[in-house]
Amino acid sequence: MKHINILMVDDHPIIIEGYQNVLMATKEDDQTLLIDTANNCDTAVIMLNRASKEKPYDVCFFDISLPASEDGKYTSGEDLALLAKKILPNSKIVILTMFNESFRIHNIIKEIDPDGFLIKSDLTSMELADAFQQILKSPPYYSSTVNNYVKKTFTSEIYVDDINRKILHLLSQGIKTKSLSEYIPLSTSALEKRKKQLKLLFSINDGKDETLLQEARDKGYL
Structure with a gap:
């Protein structure tokens, strides 16, 4: 039996519930999913720090738009993804977002280089299920909007660090x-x-x- 530890961070509980239901319904027979959830940066930071000392997450899903941490140190899912990369180097990082502007996508790929990058408007439950299995076995997985941008050559180095x-x-x-x-x-x-x-x-x-x-x-x- 493969135990897969997962963190899902999104400020809409109903969206997290949807993701959870899809993954639970479509997991492979030998997979056991253990899912933690967070709705803001502060809770996510606590969970990431705890996981780095105890049981690391195998996969972390981060929405980009999140309530900032109280101290202002973490203002988005991008900040959380960078923290996760630093303290959980073996975790697969998945970005889920509504944002689909080309330079926003370029920025996330350049800064985070995620194992999965999914634009919410592209997603069906089937695609989320396929993406999850591919990210576990042979990342990266990009949804169609991201793929289209990656295929186009980025003419300008627009980069907000x-x-x-x-x-x-x-x-x-x-x-x-x-x-x-x-x-x-x-x-x-x-x-x-x-x-x-x-x-x-x-x-x-x-x-x-x-x-x-x-x-x-x-x-x-x-």
């Missing part, structure tokens, strides 16, 4: 640019430069932080 995501998050919390260096170990001029690059990246013509944050929200970074 960890620090830039933190800048966006802090600005959205009302933190002023001059105070960002209290939260991020960079000089104010380095942070200003990054903010300028973000405005270029998101084609912000009026130079306003509000417009930048609105675009970042629309593109799924906040």
